[in-house]
Amino acid sequence: MKLEMQEYEVRDVRFGKKTAYAKGVLTINKDELLNYISTDARLEGMDVGIAKPGEETRIVNVLELTEPRIKPDTGDYYPGMLAPLGRAGQGTTNVLKNVAVLECGFATGLFGGLLDMTGPASLLTPYAKRINVCISAEPASSANMKEYGLALKQAGMKTGVYLAKATVGMTPGEVKTYDLARDAKSLAGLPRVAYLYQLHNHGEAREPFIYGHNSEDFFSTILHPNEIIDGAIVSFHYNTSTAIKNPTYTVTNHPVILDLYRRHGKEINFVGVVIAPEPPSLTEKKRIALMSATLLKEVLNAEGVIVSKEGGGHTDVDIMENCEQCEKLGIRTVLLDNEFVGPDGTGELPIICITSSANAMVSVGNFEETIELPGMKRVIGGTRMPDIVGEMHEKRTIPVSLVAGAISQVGFTYLRTEVW
Amino acid sequence: MVRVVHYINQFFGQIGAEEKADVPPSMVPRAVGPGVLIDKALEGHGTVVATVMCGDTYFAEHTEEAATKIIEMIAAHKPDMLIAGPAFNAGRYGIACAEVCKRAQAEMGIPSVTGMYPENPGIELCRKMVYIIETTGNAAGMGKAMPKMVSLALKLYRGEAVGRPSEEGYIPRGIRKNVVDARMAALRAVDLLLKKMKGEAFQTEIACPDLDKVDPPPPITDLSVATIAFVTEGGLVPTGNPDNLPYARATRYEKYSIRDIDTLDPEGFMCIHRGIDRKYINERPNRLLPLDAMRELEREGLFKELFSHYFVTTGVATTMANASKIGQGIAQELKTQGISGVILTST
Numbered sequence: 001m002k003l004e005m006q007e008y009e010v011r012d013v014r015f016g017k018k019t020a021y022a023k024g025v026l027t028i029n030k031d032e033l034l035n036y037i038s039t040d041a042r043l044e045g046m047d048v049g050i051a052k053p054g055e056e057t058r059i060v061n062v063l064e065l066t067e068p069r070i071k072p073d074t075g076d077y078y079p080g081m082l083a084p085l086g087r088a089g090q091g092t093t094n095v096l097k098n099v100a101v102l103e104c105g106f107a108t109g110l111f112g113g114l115l116d117m118t119g120p121a122s123l124l125t126p127y128a129k130r131i132n133v134c135i136s137a138e139p140a141s142s143a144n145m146k147e148y149g150l151a152l153k154q155a156g157m158k159t160g161v162y163l164a165k166a167t168v169g170m171t172p173g174e175v176k177t178y179d180l181a182r183d184a185k186s187l188a189g190l191p192r193v194a195y196l197y198q199l200h201n202h203g204e205a206r207e208p209f210i211y212g213h214n215s216e217d218f219f220s221t222i223l224h225p226n227e228i229i230d231g232a233i234v235s236f237h238y239n240t241s242t243a244i245k246n247p248t249y250t251v252t253n254h255p256v257i258l259d260l261y262r263r264h265g266k267e268i269n270f271v272g273v274v275i276a277p278e279p280p281s282l283t284e285k286k287r288i289a290l291m292s293a294t295l296l297k298e299v300l301n302a303e304g305v306i307v308s309k310e311g312g313g314h315t316d317v318d319i320m321e322n323c324e325q326c327e328k329l330g331i332r333t334v335l336l337d338n339e340f341v342g343p344d345g346t347g348e349l350p351i352i353c354i355t356s357s358a359n360a361m362v363s364v365g366n367f368e369e370t371i372e373l374p375g376m377k378r379v380i381g382g383t384r385m386p387d388i389v390g391e392m393h394e395k396r397t398i399p400v401s402l403v404a405g406a407i408s409q410v411g412f413t414y415l416r417t418e419v420w
Numbered sequence: 421m422v423r424v425v426h427y428i429n430q431f432f433g434q435i436g437a438e439e440k441a442d443v444p445p446s447m448v449p450r451a452v453g454p455g456v457l458i459d460k461a462l463e464g465h466g467t468v469v470a471t472v473m474c475g476d477t478y479f480a481e482h483t484e485e486a487a488t489k490i491i492e493m494i495a496a497h498k499p500d501m502l503i504a505g506p507a508f509n510a511g512r513y514g515i516a517c518a519e520v521c522k523r524a525q526a527e528m529g530i531p532s533v534t535g536m537y538p539e540n541p542g543i544e545l546c547r548k549m550v551y552i553i554e555t556t557g558n559a560a561g562m563g564k565a566m567p568k569m570v571s572l573a574l575k576l577y578r579g580e581a582v583g584r585p586s587e588e589g590y591i592p593r594g595i596r597k598n599v600v601d602a603r604m605a606a607l608r609a610v611d612l613l614l615k616k617m618k619g620e621a622f623q624t625e626i627a628c629p630d631l632d633k634v635d636p637p638p639p640i641t642d643l644s645v646a647t648i649a650f651v652t653e654g655g656l657v658p659t660g661n662p663d664n665l666p667y668a669r670a671t672r673y674e675k676y677s678i679r680d681i682d683t684l685d686p687e688g689f690m691c692i693h694r695g696i697d698r699k700y701i702n703e704r705p706n707r708l709l710p711l712d713a714m715r716e717l718e719r720e721g722l723f724k725e726l727f728s729h730y731f732v733t734t735g736v737a738t739t740m741a742n743a744s745k746i747g748q749g750i751a752q753e754l755k756t757q758g759i760s761g762v763i764l765t766s767t
Binding site for chain 2: 123191193203255256258259260267303304305312313333334337339342346347348356358359360361363364365369408411413414415418419420
């Protein structure tokens with residue numbers, strides 16, 4: 001399976017007469033875009049704004065981030081979600097780099113994040129370094145929380161494809177090829193490494209989609225890494241705290257998969273990815289862990305695996321069970337995990353399930369440490385937000401878990417803890 | 421001018437060595453012995469207004485009384501900060517410095533800094549609350565330690581940000597602080613995996629606490645004489661949460677009466693647990709604590725009786741240490757009450 005990513009670097013995004021990409025500048029016809037994404041009866045008052053790195057802008061209620069992409073051959077993206085069902089991970093994909101599309105929304109039950117484009121919080125998240133095209137809308141009175149979220153999701157995906165369309169037929173700045181196939185000789189003797197990717201499904205608007213299918217009930221399965229970085233998995237974690245969800249931007253730029261790809265054929269033999277659910281009961285968790293470990297050992301012949309979790313609380317059980325079952329079969333395991341050690345870092349690690357096999361863990365930071373934010377001049381995304389009191393533009397102290405992108409359970413972050 | 425009080429033992433206070441270790445607290449209104457190094461390190465920004473001294477043995481044998489007296493003496497000079505020691509590797513002296521610093525900070529709200537050798541037993545008493553500059557094992561390191569202690573105390577006094585342990589010279593406090601690494605977490609994970617696979621030495625970034633395995637007791641042989649109790653981590657409290665049980669990170673449990681109640685109605689009880697969708701429990705609290713079903717079984721005579729109270733905490737992000745403490749507390753009460761079985765419900 002071979003995927004060519006045609007990358008178009010963006011230096012600036014502005015509103016203008018015609019939506020176009022030229023010399024690193026993406027121009028957006030705002031009215032045309034708004035007309036295109038405002039047709040959904042579940043949404044009201046659709047707006048779009050641009051936020052750039054360094055600006056004194058605060059984006060609130062960030063539910064989801066995506067990267068503008070399109071399949072130039074078919075003119076769409078996200079098979080099973082936005083595009084008709086088809087195979088992700090092959091052919092050509094055009095990508096606008098350095099830009100994110102943000103979906104902002106507020107409703108009871110939704111948990112959006114906060115993103116400052118300057119100041120201390122901006123240093124903690126990769127998304128403050130992107131040019132952000134933010135769409136926001138209110139729910140129509142007839143739309144419940146889930147329908148509202150799905151409508152925003154649809155509008156966000158459409159926006160990304162609409163923007164990326166401007167690159168079709170243009171010469172990319174860079175082309176990256178993703179293909180696991182190598183001649184046997186170049187892979188001989190290299191350590192066989194896989195990735196076990198836990199997906200969190202825990203109710204309405206708290207779920208990723210796999211080729212458009214709600215991930216509520218599936219068994220451990222092997223996906224080609226290309227499928228994951230090319231839109232097969234779409235986040236719908238709108239009812240999940242910001243720090244414990246992986247937005248689609250992160251999934252399509254999956255840092256573990258991309259790093260394993262970079263080392264493939266040089267330091268390692270990247271043998272593949274297993275995705276697994278995090279079901280609610282202990283019996284199911286054990287069954288899934290057994291199945292995942294079997295696939296890794298007996299089908300992929302993995303000798304080492306990175307395991308990441310998604311979500312909080314009971315997902316510790318999954319990651320520890322996965323770790324134990326892999327180690328039992330002789331697969332060396334490293335876990336990515338967030339910490340939860342109190343606002344001042346004095347707490348003990350509350351991991352609800354522990355195995356002695358979990359002797360190699362990488363931290364993605366303490367969730368609860370607070371950070372002081374200065375006031376911002378401009379606010380995008382609403383006038384109120386869950387867990388935050390007062391005017392949105394004001395200076396305030398918040399836990400780092402509310403900063404969109406600061407904590408990333410798949411390791412798309414530079415944050416970690418250090419013992420002081 | 422920053423007003424500094426210095427705490428030292430009888431030896432550094434030039435009262436005498438071990439034979440004078442039982443002298444009670446005393447005070448001199450100026451720098452004594454190593455205190456002159458404090459004056460020097462302050463570089464004109466402040467001065468030692470008093471030196472409070474106490475014999476190490478006296479402090480060890482009359483800790484509460486000595487500490488109270490010492491704090492009184494310190495407070496009388498209205499200092500802006502306290503410097504204690506350094507105590508190097510002297511155990512009793514280290515413990516005294518730790519106690520005095522902890523109390524000065526808590527009761528007077530002034531920054532307090534001490535200095536110790538990493539093996540000093542005083543460290544474990546205070547390192548989470550008090551900054552301890554790392555010193556050599558003996559007084560040869562006095563000249564190096566004192567300027568670091570003063571400089572750190574000045575930073576705290578001025579409200580300036582304190583840097584890493586290695587930058588400031590203090591013994592790590594065991595506080596887990598968020599930092600920005602040069603390398604992305606995902607890449608560090610792959611680095612770590614390759615080290616582990618190659619059999620090289622590797623360092624985990626998160627160390628798991630030790631597990632405490634509990635063997636279940638043998639089953640109840642005769643239910644007809646058994647009193648059964650309800651225990652839950654589901655955060656079910658009387659409406660209004662009268663004891664303010666925390667909705668997460670609980671450090672305690674409560675017990676509430678279910679005497680003469682046959683069913684839990686939503687008017688009387690509510691769920692405060694922050695880790696779940698509370699809707700279903702709040703509609704029918706019996707879903708969390710099946711009192712209705714238990715009463716039926718009680719009437720049928722399946723067991724002798726249901727205990728008059730249920731025990732409750734909230735199991736959300738609870739640390740292992742707190743969970744153990746809560747569990748031990750509940751188990752102790754159950755045992756005292758002669759309860760032979762528990763229905764433990766969770767979310």
